[in-house]
Structures are given as C-alpha cells and as structure tokens.
Amino acid sequence: TQLLEQSPQFLSIQEGENLTVYCNSSSVFSSLQWYRQEPGEGPVLLVTVVTGGEVKKLKRLTFQFGDARKDSSLHITAAQPGDTGLYLCAGASYNFNKFYFGSGTKLNVKP
Amino acid sequence: KAGVTQTPRYLIKTRGQQVTLSCSPISGHRSVSWYQQTPGQGLQFLFEYFSETQRNKGNFPGRFSGRQFSNSRSEMNVSTLELGDSALYLCASSRGGIESGNTIYFGEGSWLTVV
Numbered sequence: 001t002q003l004l005e006q007s008p009q010f011l012s013i014q015e016g017e018n019l020t021v022y023c024n025s026s027s028v029f030s031s032l033q034w035y036r037q038e039p040g041e042g043p044v045l046l047v048t049v050v051t052g053g054e055v056k057k058l059k060r061l062t063f064q065f066g067d068a069r070k071d072s073s074l075h076i077t078a079a080q081p082g083d084t085g086l087y088l089c090a091g092a093s094y095n096f097n098k099f100y101f102g103s104g105t106k107l108n109v110k111p
Numbered sequence: 112k113a114g115v116t117q118t119p120r121y122l123i124k125t126r127g128q129q130v131t132l133s134c135s136p137i138s139g140h141r142s143v144s145w146y147q148q149t150p151g152q153g154l155q156f157l158f159e160y161f162s163e164t165q166r167n168k169g170n171f172p173g174r175f176s177g178r179q180f181s182n183s184r185s186e187m188n189v190s191t192l193e194l195g196d197s198a199l200y201l202c203a204s205s206r207g208g209i210e211s212g213n214t215i216y217f218g219e220g221s222w223l224t225v226v
Contacts, residue, residue, distance in 0.1 A: 033214065042115075042201050042217035043154075088154065092209050099144060099167070099209040101154035 003027060004089055006102035014110050016078050021105045023089035024071040032072045032091040034063055037104075043088055046074075079109045115204050115218035123224045129190040132221045136183050136204030140216075142166075143185040144209055145177060146201040148220070154201070160185055161208050192225045199223075 007022050023032065031050045035043035047056050049065035049072060056063045060083075062075040072089055089102040116135040124130050136143050144159040144167075156169040160179035177187045183204075189196055199220045207213040 035217075040199075040220075040222070042117075042203075042219045045214060045216060048214045090154075090215075099156050099159070099215070101146075101156075103153050 003093060003100040004091065004102035006089060006105050008105060009103065010106050012108040012110065013079055015080055019076050019079055019107070021074045021087055021107075022071070023073070023102050026070065027093045028069050029091035029093055030069075032065055032089055034072070034074055035088040035090065037086040037088060079107075081109045081111050083107060084109050115202055115216055117202050117218035117221050119221060120219065121222045123226060124192050126192055126194060126225055128192050129188060130192060130223060132187045132200055132202075132223075134185045134187070134202030134204075134218060136185070136202075137216055140204035140206050141183055142205045142208050142213070142215075143179055143183060144203050144205075144215065145185070145187050146203065147171070148199040148201060149197075157187070159209050166208060194225050197223060197225045
C-alpha cells in the first residue's frame with residue numbers, strides 16, 4: 001500500500017485538452033512536491049507546496065495543496081506533446097519521518 | 112550552480128558481486144538521500160544521510176548500505192547483488208533534512224543491470 005496514492009495511473013490525451021492529476025493520502029504532510037520525469041532521467045522538481053490551501057501556477061500548470069495537507073492536485077491546461085512524461089508527487093510525512101513518493105501518473109499527449 | 116552528480120551513469124554487474132555508486136550533492140546541501148526506482152515498485156526511499164549520519168532508513172535489506180563524507184558526498188553500496196536489484200538508483204540532495212519539508216533535487220541516476 002502506497003502512502004501517497006496517485007490517480008489516474010495512465011492518461012493519454014490529445015494536444016489542447018485539459019487534465020488533472022490527483023495525489024491523496026490519509027496522512028498529513030509538511031509539504032508536497034511535484035516532479036516530472038522523462039525515461040532514463042532523474043525526476044525534475046516542478047513545484048513545492050507548503051501551506052494548506054495553497055495554489056501555485058507555473059505557466060499552464062496549476063498546483064493545489066489541500067486545506068488539511070493530505071492531498072494535492074496538478075492541473076494542466078491545453079496540454080502539449082512536450083508535457084509527456086511521468087508525474088510524481090512526493091512528500092515528507094509528519095507521522096513517519098520519511099520521504100514518500102506517489103506511484104506516478106504516466107501522461108502521453110498526442111499531437 | 113552545479114546540480115546533483117551521480118556516477119557511474121550505467122553499469123552491468125554479475126549476480127553475487129557488489130557495487131558502489133557515488134553522489135555529489137549541490138554545494139551547500141548537507142542532506143543526501145537515495146532511492147531505488149523500478150517499473151514494478153516505483154520510487155522507493157532507501158536512506159538519508161545528514162552531516163555524515165544516517166538519519167532515516169527505508170525498508171530495504173542490510174545488503175544496501177551507504178555513507179556520507181565530510182564534504183557531503185555520499186556513496187551507496189549494494190553487496191551480494193541479486194537480479195531484482197536491477198534498477199535506476201537516484202540520489203537527491205537538500206539543504207536541510209527531508210523530514211523538514213525541504214525541497215530535494217535529484218541527480219540523473221545510475222542505471223544498474225544485474226545479470
């Protein structure tokens with residue numbers, strides 16, 4: 001069982017469509033981070049959310065941290081083929097003093 | 112500034128051998144953490160070192176060990192390699208400890224294939 005559950009696991013959409021990826025947990029996190037990883041490379045940090053209810057925007061990407069700091073979402077507007085990759089949420093749990101990753105969402109944006 | 116550097120990038124080892132992977136963190140970062148990534152299990156936390164001390168440890172057998180030097184560089188060692196150890200091993204660094212919510216930055220990883 002993953003401490004951080006991501007959904008959906010796979011997403012294949014057409015260029016121009018919008019999408020949302022969810023990261024949920026029953027535990028409280030001090031912060032959550034979102035990463036994008038391409039095959040054979042290390043994850044690249046997209047954003048860190050720290051405050052409950054926080055919303056951060058990065059061009060066409062919008063990240064939200066839940067009020068209770070147990071969940072987060074990533075919304076992409078007008079997806080482009082360059083957005084293709086594995087999206088991972090990760091965070092440090094207050095309870096377990098360890099760093100956890102979600103199972104990841106594989107996004108494929110078709111031109 | 113330079114990012115996290117991992118060496119080697121690719122290596123092939125035989126079952127039963129041991130392997131050492133190296134990680135140089137971002138300058139000024141004192142925490143180095145290690146992760147194993149496989150298609151089946153995803154990204155899993157191995158351990159974290161902070162100021163030369165192991166602070167956190169994941170659920171991996173004792174064959175997996177590490178250390179950190181006074182310059183914050185870290186090494187990870189896997190002894191008696193098994194086929195299931197084939198994975199991408201990622202190192203990440205952060206200014207403070209990972210449990211404090213500090214942002215961590217990843218290296219490109221070391222691809223280990225055990226045959």
